[in-house]
Amino acid sequence: MSYLQIKNLDVRLKGGGPILRRVSLDVTAGQVHGLVGESGAGKSMIGKAVLGTLPRALEITGGAIMLDGTDIGTLPPAERRKRIGATAALIPQDPLTALNPSKRIGPQITRRLVDILGWRRADAQARALELLDEVHIPDPTRVMRSYPHELSGGMRQRILIASAFAAEPKLIIADEPTTALDVTVQKQILRLIAEMQKRHGTALLFVTHDLGVVSKVCDSLSVLYAGKVVEDARMQRFFMSPIHAYSRALLAATPTYTDPKGSLMPVPDTVIDAVELEIAQHDVRAQA
Amino acid sequence: MTLLRTVLLRLITTLITLLGVAVIVFVVIRVVPGNPIAMMLPPGATEADILRLETQYGFDKSIPQQFVIWLGGVMQGDFGMSISTRQPVSTLVLSRLPATLELSIVALLIAVIAGGTMALLGTRFRDTKTEGLVDVTAGMALSIPDFLWGLVLILLFGVLWPIFHISGRISPSLDIDFTTNFYLFEAILRLRFDVIADLIGHMFMPAVALAIPLAAIIAQLLKQSLKETMNLDYVTLARTKGYGEGKVITSEALPNAILPTLTLVGVQFTFLIGGTVIIERLFSYEGLGNMAIDAVINRDLPLIQGIVILFALLFTLINLAVDMLYVVLNPRLRHA
Ligand SMILES: Nc1ncnc2c1ncn2[C@@H]1O[C@H](COP(=O)(O)OP(=O)(O)OP(=O)(O)O)[C@@H](O)[C@H]1O
Ligand SMILES: [Mg+2]
Numbered sequence: 001m002s003y004l005q006i007k008n009l010d011v012r013l014k015g016g017g018p019i020l021r022r023v024s025l026d027v028t029a030g031q032v033h034g035l036v037g038e039s040g041a042g043k044s045m046i047g048k049a050v051l052g053t054l055p056r057a058l059e060i061t062g063g064a065i066m067l068d069g070t071d072i073g074t075l076p077p078a079e080r081r082k083r084i085g086a087t088a089a090l091i092p093q094d095p096l097t098a099l100n101p102s103k104r105i106g107p108q109i110t111r112r113l114v115d116i117l118g119w120r121r122a123d124a125q126a127r128a129l130e131l132l133d134e135v136h137i138p139d140p141t142r143v144m145r146s147y148p149h150e151l152s153g154g155m156r157q158r159i160l161i162a163s164a165f166a167a168e169p170k171l172i173i174a175d176e177p178t179t180a181l182d183v184t185v186q187k188q189i190l191r192l193i194a195e196m197q198k199r200h201g202t203a204l205l206f207v208t209h210d211l212g213v214v215s216k217v218c219d220s221l222s223v224l225y226a227g228k229v230v231e232d233a234r235m236q237r238f239f240m241s242p243i244h245a246y247s248r249a250l251l252a253a254t255p256t257y258t259d260p261k262g263s264l265m266p267v268p269d270t271v272i273d274a275v276e277l278e279i280a281q282h283d284v285r286a287q288a
Numbered sequence: 289m290t291l292l293r294t295v296l297l298r299l300i301t302t303l304i305t306l307l308g309v310a311v312i313v314f315v316v317i318r319v320v321p322g323n324p325i326a327m328m329l330p331p332g333a334t335e336a337d338i339l340r341l342e343t344q345y346g347f348d349k350s351i352p353q354q355f356v357i358w359l360g361g362v363m364q365g366d367f368g369m370s371i372s373t374r375q376p377v378s379t380l381v382l383s384r385l386p387a388t389l390e391l392s393i394v395a396l397l398i399a400v401i402a403g404g405t406m407a408l409l410g411t412r413f414r415d416t417k418t419e420g421l422v423d424v425t426a427g428m429a430l431s432i433p434d435f436l437w438g439l440v441l442i443l444l445f446g447v448l449w450p451i452f453h454i455s456g457r458i459s460p461s462l463d464i465d466f467t468t469n470f471y472l473f474e475a476i477l478r479l480r481f482d483v484i485a486d487l488i489g490h491m492f493m494p495a496v497a498l499a500i501p502l503a504a505i506i507a508q509l510l511k512q513s514l515k516e517t518m519n520l521d522y523v524t525l526a527r528t529k530g531y532g533e534g535k536v537i538t539s540e541a542l543p544n545a546i547l548p549t550l551t552l553v554g555v556q557f558t559f560l561i562g563g564t565v566i567i568e569r570l571f572s573y574e575g576l577g578n579m580a581i582d583a584v585i586n587r588d589l590p591l592i593q594g595i596v597i598l599f600a601l602l603f604t605l606i607n608l609a610v611d612m613l614y615v616v617l618n619p620r621l622r623h624a
Contacts, residue, residue, distance in 0.1 A: 051528040056415065078532065085530020097521040102543040102619055112529040147619040160525075 001029045003068055003170040003203035004050065004088075010062035011042075011049055011227075019045055019058055021228045027171065027203040032194070034214040034235075035207045036250070037224030043207045046224075047173040050205075052084050068170045085116050089164035091174040091193065095156035095181070099148040106144035109163045117167055131162035134199075135192060154185040158192065165196055172197070175207040190217060211251065215239060223247045302604045309600040310362075310593070314355050317589050324371050324587035345371065345590075358593070367597075368590035372583070377594035381576065385598065386469035387457055388568070388575035392561045394472070394491055395498035399560070400553070402499065403506025410507065411514040411537055422507060429504035435566045438497035442570075445493060453490040455572035462486045494571040498563050502556050510549045517541040547618055554610030558603040 004027040011020035020042050027033040035043050048054045050065055052072075064071050067087045072080050092098040099108055109131070110124035119127075125144075132140035135158040148156060157177065164172050174193060178186040194217045197204045206218055214221055214235075221238060223231040223246065231244040242248045325341045326333075342348050346357055361368060367377035410422035432440075446454035453459070458471060462483050466474055472491070475483040517523060518541055526540045527533075565577035572578070576595060583591040615621045 053524050053527050081527075081532060082530045084528065088528070090525060090528045092521055092525055094521060098525050100522045100526075100540055100544070102617075112531070115535075116530040149620050 002026055002066070003029055004205060005066040006046070006050070006063070007066070008063035009046070009049060009060065009065065011045055011054065011058055012061050014057055014059050019227050020049070021226075022063065023224075023227070023229050024063075025205075025222045025229065025232060027205050029170070029203055030198075030201045031220065032197060032204040032206055032218045034218035034221035035205060035224060036209065036211060036214055036221060038209070041224040042227040043224055044175055045227075047090070047175050047205065047207060050084075050171075050173060051088060051090055052081060082116060085112065086167060087169055088171040088173065089167065089169040091157075091161055091164045091172060091177045093176045093180055095153050095160055098160055099156055101148055103147075104144065105146050105148065105151075105159055109144075109159070109166055113166060127166060128162070131166055132159070134165075135159070135162045135196070137162070153181055154189065157181060157185075157189050161189075161192060161196060165200055165202070168200065169202065171203045171205065173205045173207070176209070178213075179209075193217070223250065298608060302608070305604060306597065306600055310359070310597055311355065313593055313596045314358070315351060317587075317592055318351050318354070322587050324589055327587050328371055345369075358590075362597075367594040370583075370588050370591040372586040372588040372591070377590050380579065380591065381594045381598050383469055384574065384576040384579050386473075387471070387573065388561070388564050388577060390470060390472045391491055391495055391564060391568070391573060391575060392498070392557070394488075395495040395560055396502070396553075396557055398495055398499035399502035399506060403503035404510065406503070406507035407510035407514060408537060408542075410511040411518065411541075412534060414515055414518075419511075422511065426504040426507045429500045430508075432500075434497050434501055434560075434563045435570055437500045438494065438567055438570045441493040441497055452492045453486075454493065455490075457487070457490050457574050458483075459486050459490075490571075490573070494564075494567045494573055497570075498560050498567055502553070502560055505556055506549060506553060509552055510545065513545040513548050514541050517545040543617075547614065550614060550617065551610060554607055558606055561599070561602060561606075 004025075006023055006025050009020055009023040010018065012018050023042075023046060025033065025035075025046075035046065037043055045054065045058065049060060050067070054060070060073070064073055066072070067083065070083065072083060075083060099105070106125070106128060109128040110121070113119040113124035113127065114121055128144060129140045132143060137143055137155065137158055143151065143155070143159070151159070161177075177193060178189050181189060190213065193204070193206075196202075206214070208214060218235055220232075220234050222229045223244065225246050231238070231242065231247040233243070238247065239251070242251055323338075325338050325345065325347065329337060329341070339348075346354055349357070358368060365378065367381070369375070370377050370380055373380065406422045406426065410419045413419055429437075442454050445452045464475075464480065464483060468474055472484065472487045475487060514537065518537070520541075523536055523540050526536050531540075564575060565580055567573070568575045568577040569581050576598070580592070580595045582588075583595060
């Protein structure tokens with residue numbers, strides 16, 4: 001069962017060049033799909049396109065996004081928002097900026113359950129407490145009454161994870177959920193996300209730079225380069241025999257998890273040139 | 289403990305400020321030419337008459353001596369006698385203060401509502417013609433000072449379409465037996481809707497004239513900080529939860545974006561009160577500002593002194609209130 005299916009998605013800068021080029025990917029129930037690629041490749045824009053939060057300067061010019069079987073592009077705006085809110089959720093990158101500084105934690109988890117999904121207040125409250133417990137937050141009742149600035153970064157990321165799972169979404173998009181945390185906390189958070197994802201059977205789209213992380217948590221992955229998916233593979237196959245030259249180069253540039261001291265190779269210029277050429281050809285074809 | 293210290297420190301600085309203001313005003317109004325006593329006497333008065341009155345009001349003493357005497361009185365709540373009206377300054381000033389406070393607060397409300405609405409609309413429809421309209425309106429409002437807006441309003445709603453009263457505070461026929469000088473407040477408490485309508489009819493134009501520049505400032509600053517807030521992560525996260533743009537603005541962005549505007553509104557509100565001096569004159573509104581101008585024309589030194597001190601006290605209190613409100617609205621400062 002496909003919870004997220006992106007078909008030939010094109011995103012452009014309004015009155016400018018392409019940002020995403022015919023991107024297709026598929027995330028099924030209970031699976032973790034990695035999205036890797038260098039900075040500026042367009043990883044975050046894929047997530048934003050799905051969640052309806054693309055920057056105003058960008059627009060979707062083609063393709064379809066199916067959330068739990070529904071093409072959200074065909075829904076009227078208000079309904080689309082609600083559908084996305086009920087079906088998908090985001091675990092953001094920076095827990096320090098992703099919580100509203102002037103609101104207590106409790107309402108930041110429960111309000112949308114009441115406002116958007118029509119839950120009873122007491123049910124939402126109980127659900128939030130249960131979730132905070134599930135993400136191993138000590139003394140959830142006190143934390144619910146706290147303001148974000150009273151909590152550490154790790155705590156806040158746990159809260160954001162709990163909040164993402166609150167409405168039992170089909171799909172969760174985690175956009176580099178550990179890069180803003182310090183190294184010791186990173187591992188715990190990573191483990192927590194994986195654990196929550198398994199328990200809830202959610203489809204997870206996991207955006208990262210780090211192939212090492214991908215190899216630990218993902219079942220499959222897409223490699224993105226300059227807005228184009230250059231490889232889409234099951235995890236094992238990818239690490240055994242990457243097809244695309246860019247993927248191979250990316251792998252060579254990543255310390256393996258079996259041999260963390262293994263030699264590091266930067267992505268060679270020749271490979272970059274080859275990929276650039278391929279993308280240029282793609283653009284020519286797209287314009288024809 | 290720290291809070292107590294802050295408050296104490298604040299009180300001390302307030303007192304020093306007020307003392308400084310008193311000294312400056314006291315000296316300035318005494319060194320500028322113009323003899324208050326000569327002005328209150330009929331043209332044929334003799335030197336002896338003038339001298340007698342000067343002694344009575346203490347003007348024969350040196351300025352430092354006069355100041356000490358005045359300060360001694362103030363300590364006991366005695367601000368001296370008005371020369372032109374021969375009534376205690378404190379009575380006069382306190383009888384006019386409510387009128388000015390009511391006018392200023394109504395003007396502030398108008399400014400906050402109009403400016404806030406403009407900022408919210410400009411943010412909701414940012415990068416469209418609506419935002420452009422908000423910018424142009426605010427720019428125009430700011431390019432003309434409040435008293436000129438007063439003249440424009442008089443021409444529009446006093447002459448062209450005479451819907452509002454152009455002078456005074458209340459129609460004599462409706463001047464019910466007020467127990468306080470807070471007419472509007474009292475009329476509201478007594479549910480006298482006819483009186484409320486009449487008071488508003490008088491207050492509307494001066495209040496709007498005072499409000500226009502402040503409304504424009506609020507519109508510009510609040511819109512700016514709302515737009516910045518709209519790009520923050522927690523606002524984006526709220527969008528993914530299914531909230532519409534309007535709701536995101538009012539419930540996620542506004543509570544945070546309002547803080548810098550609040551500080552500015554505090555400062556600007558004191559400017560607005562300063563503006564009442566000319567606006568009250570323009571609309572013959574019986575407030576403190578109007579009385580201040582009379583006092584200056586009559587060289588009524590004790591009265592000028594009293595009014596200035598009261599204005600200074602009012603300004604410091606407003607700043608104090610804004611600082612406290614800032615702490616209340618900002619959870620990060622609440623426990624500090
Ligand atoms: N607000 C915006 N306006 C115009 N272009 C933008 C905007 N935001 C991003 N882009 C462009 O979209 C492209 C993809 O950006 P995106 O943030 O998706 O990259 P990313 O793969 O997530 O990179 P990173 O690993 O650094 O997060 C970039 O080339 C960027 O220049
Ligand atoms: Mg990104």
